[in-house]
Amino acid sequence: MDRRIREHAETLVDWSARIESGENVVVSVTEGTHELAVAVVAALGERGANVHTTYGSDELSRAYFEAHGGEFDADPAHELAVYENADTVLRLGGGRNTAELAAVDPEKQRAYGEAREGIREARTDTDWVSTVHPTRSLAQQAGMSIADYREFVYDAVLRDWQSFADEMAQMKQVLDAGTEVRVENEGTDLTMRIDGRTAVNSCASVAYDSHNLPSGEVFTAPYATEGHVTFDVPMTVRGKPIRDARFEFDDGEVTGIEAAQGEDVLREIVETDDGSRRLGELGIGMNRGIDRTTDSILFDEKMGGTVHLALGRAYDSNHPEGESGNDSAVHVDLITDMRGESRLAVDGETVQEDGQFRWE
Amino acid sequence: MDRRIREHAETLVDWSARIESGENVVVSVTEGTHELAVAVVAALGERGANVHTTYGSDELSRAYFEAHGGEFDADPAHELAVYENADTVLRLGGGRNTAELAAVDPEKQRAYGEAREGIREARTDTDWVSTVHPTRSLAQQAGMSIADYREFVYDAVLRDWQSFADEMAQMKQVLDAGTEVRVENEGTDLTMRIDGRTAVNSCASVAYDSHNLPSGEVFTAPYATEGHVTFDVPMTVRGKPIRDARFEFDDGEVTGIEAAQGEDVLREIVETDDGSRRLGELGIGMNRGIDRTTDSILFDEKMGGTVHLALGRAYDSNHPEGESGNDSAVHVDLITDMRGESRLAVDGETVQEDGQFRWE
Structure with missing residues (x-):
């Protein structure tokens, strides 16, 4: 593993989230961020944190939105309960296609967001941190090679x-x-x-x-x-x-x-x-x-x-x-x-x- | 997408789990099962279910176990709460290396399982269903090509x-x-x-x-x-x-x-x-x-x-x-x-x- 991925994970867990033993942490893994997730979970294990790992993917979201009628239940209890009982949420952004949701009805997305307002609040009430793993899709969005994009991301992230x-x-x-x-x-x-x-x-x-x-x-x-x-x-x-x-x-x-x-x-x-x-x-x-x-x-x-x-x-x-x-x-x-x-x-x-x- | 993946997802959601509108469903995505997850989430969206997606990976587990001291907190509240508030858990098994946990201290795995007994009970108190997506790792374990293994899995799964x-x-x-x-x-x-x-x-x-x-x-x-x-x-x-x-x-x-x-x-x-x-x-x-x-x-x-x-x-x-x-x-x-x-x-x-x- 690229040693910068480990440094990224340690920066996230120690400097950003200040994780301590016994904390309940949600690691939100996005498509394409598996390698960073491995390093983050290792750092969390070392600190003695309790990890619940979620999976986010625009491909899954697209499939769900396209199939769903559009009337969303307000703040489903199982999802809400995760965040209400979490101390910290670490979101690992990434993805494999920034255009995946291009054709999804924006009205449906808005309605979904609105129905989950309580979940959003519970999540932002935690010590949440969002970061990004350099995926090829994000490199493409930035108009850069993956190697150059990795340099770019780690120059921004790995600082004193x-x-x-x-x-x-x-x-x-x-x-x-x-x-x-x-x-x-x-x-x-x-x-x-x-x-x-x-x-x-x-x-x-x-x-x-x-x-x-x-x-x-x-x-x-x-x-x-x-x-x-x-x-x-x-x-x-x-x-x-x-x-x-x-x-x-x-x-x-x-x-x-x-x-x-x-x-x-x-x-x-x-x-x-x-x-x-x-x-x-x-x-x-x-x-x-x-x-x-x-x-x-x-x-x-x-x-x-x-x-x-x-x-x-x-x-x-x-x-x-x-x-x-x-x-x-x-x-x-x-x-x-x-x-x-x-x-x-x-x-x-x-x-x-x-x-x-x-x-x- | 292979039409059999869609049929698998529909069999899981309709025949196996009997999902109805408004149900709180946990989809447990395992490394390598992304494609089945897309089809399952689409079927769940169509039925009007509420989806929370978790991520499981032996690679993440190995990293966590190796880093952790071995004294695990009992039933972390954020993880427990998901299952206590879920109607159904759909576990999509798969993975990319069946030997990933080979060198992990079995004592640690046992202690982890024991500490999460309440979570296991909450999960098995739901209408849970475990299935398997034909990954290359499972094909290898079975001593078969991926094409033959897919045939094998779908022959077993797609029945009347x-x-x-x-x-x-x-x-x-x-x-x-x-x-x-x-x-x-x-x-x-x-x-x-x-x-x-x-x-x-x-x-x-x-x-x-x-x-x-x-x-x-x-x-x-x-x-x-x-x-x-x-x-x-x-x-x-x-x-x-x-x-x-x-x-x-x-x-x-x-x-x-x-x-x-x-x-x-x-x-x-x-x-x-x-x-x-x-x-x-x-x-x-x-x-x-x-x-x-x-x-x-x-x-x-x-x-x-x-x-x-x-x-x-x-x-x-x-x-x-x-x-x-x-x-x-x-x-x-x-x-x-x-x-x-x-x-x-x-x-x-x-x-x-x-x-x-x-x-x-």
């Missing part, structure tokens, strides 16, 4: 996370003390309020309220957004390509949308509900192990020198205990690449210029 | 189960009315009492208290066994080959063991506890779709023209409601091939001669 967390703490400190963020970039001049919010140092560990491996961003929940922003990082959203999307904001709400590609999808998203007209997240990508975009949000939004904004739902972790932020059925991230002529400032002080943080 | 069940009902009737069974074969002359016991028509459906697909045997729980028996069907038990094992019985208990190979393993099994010295099962194989032994108990014991006996634990289903039969930590089946000069008689009446039932 503690020292990276310390570096990101500087960004969190700036945001926590700040009132207004201004993002200037080609086609972008946007201001947002962030006072009263707490930034999350998302360094890929549940100990920091961070649930992705890799991570490497600091995010908060902005409001009172004004100005315009251009998202120049190519993305696929709801199966459709999005290119050079420009949004106008006034008094915190979207007032205009234009895009070279995917404008329809973006309008559909913004019109979902009240909350989808507002931003739920401002994230600052800081992971220098990620040096290119690969049309995968898990990686793209973490890339050092990018800034992303999400339409829709905000995270509770950015708000005072017991308070919730912007509420919406959607949370859709869009990214602007700051590595050209650009500036990120908090209360008028430059934090990042042309993609370089002031402490770099 | 209703008319087969009707045929087997004749055998059940004979056993239910009978007092003493006598088995005569080369190296075998054995008598057992069966009065007070109810035979199970094991026709691969939970509606008949039968939990294997394929099945095709009628079994009961014998006692007061006298005489000797030779098990001439080659088997692997606890990883060791068993060849031509001869047992002596007196007053229901084993009084002598000899074997061309595997005598040690057999002695070890018989000495497990009080119940392991006695028989827990007498089974009569009736599935004519199985025409050869393949060193797989799921198939071998169902082969038409064989008789098997199990040392150890008896099934509750052979006893009056609320009563239990022979109790033991083990249940080990051994088989004698009746297709030569032989006789199976109940209360002196011949039921089968030279491997042919009197109604055939």
Whole structure:
């Protein structure tokens, strides 16, 4: 076995999930992630954790959706009970065909998700962590050979996370003390309020309220957004390509949308509900192990020198205990690449210029 | 997809498990059974069942066992809760290497099984069904090409189960009315009492208290066994080959063991506890779709023209409601091939001669 798979598993189990003896862990194995699963289960065995292993496959999902009538029972008890009784869920993403669900009725998928809202909540109430095993399908999606894609994934994942967390703490400190963020970039001049919010140092560990491996961003929940922003990082959203999307904001709400590609999808998203007209997240990508975009949000939004904004739902972790932020059925991230002529400032002080943080 | 995979899935879901809309089903996917899983999940979707999919792999088990210290928590709540809240568990057996656990400490495996006794009970309290997908590893174990092995499996699985069940009902009737069974074969002359016991028509459906697909045997729980028996069907038990094992019985208990190979393993099994010295099962194989032994108990014991006996634990289903039969930590089946000069008689009446039932 590639020694990097073992290191990945150990990073997931120790740094990210902080697994201790006797914990009840769900390992969610996805098609194509068997090798990582073997390493993860070995690491869990060594820590004395109790393992329940689930299987996820878009091929199974497609078969189920196509056969099912579309009226789904709410939160089936056997599935709900797993997560209600789990301490941690480790999701090993991967898969063998990112287009497997292309022809599945989106209405059915939506209804299924809605019927399982309680299961989703129970799962996200655990110390969950999502990671990705470099499968050929994901390499293809990224336009890379499997060998290069493995390098790419492990460069992002196998880091000295503690020292990276310390570096990101500087960004969190700036945001926590700040009132207004201004993002200037080609086609972008946007201001947002962030006072009263707490930034999350998302360094890929549940100990920091961070649930992705890799991570490497600091995010908060902005409001009172004004100005315009251009998202120049190519993305696929709801199966459709999005290119050079420009949004106008006034008094915190979207007032205009234009895009070279995917404008329809973006309008559909913004019109979902009240909350989808507002931003739920401002994230600052800081992971220098990620040096290119690969049309995968898990990686793209973490890339050092990018800034992303999400339409829709905000995270509770950015708000005072017991308070919730912007509420919406959607949370859709869009990214602007700051590595050209650009500036990120908090209360008028430059934090990042042309993609370089002031402490770099 | 091979149309036989779909037929297998439909037989499992409809004939075997009798799935109805709204049932909570666990599909236990084993390494190498993905294709059958797709077909099963499609059939479950069509019936409107709720699916939770688990992943089993000897490779994961080996990794876990080797890494774990060996003190296992009793019945971890997240795993237990799945089965306590499930109506049905469909186990898709398969795998990619039957020798994967060869070097794992058997003591650890035993301790693990013991710690999960409650989970095992919760699982067998559901309408569970075990079946097998023809993987290359199982073909190899059977000494067959994958193409021939597929033929073999589907010949056993894809039957007219209703008319087969009707045929087997004749055998059940004979056993239910009978007092003493006598088995005569080369190296075998054995008598057992069966009065007070109810035979199970094991026709691969939970509606008949039968939990294997394929099945095709009628079994009961014998006692007061006298005489000797030779098990001439080659088997692997606890990883060791068993060849031509001869047992002596007196007053229901084993009084002598000899074997061309595997005598040690057999002695070890018989000495497990009080119940392991006695028989827990007498089974009569009736599935004519199985025409050869393949060193797989799921198939071998169902082969038409064989008789098997199990040392150890008896099934509750052979006893009056609320009563239990022979109790033991083990249940080990051994088989004698009746297709030569032989006789199976109940209360002196011949039921089968030279491997042919009197109604055939």
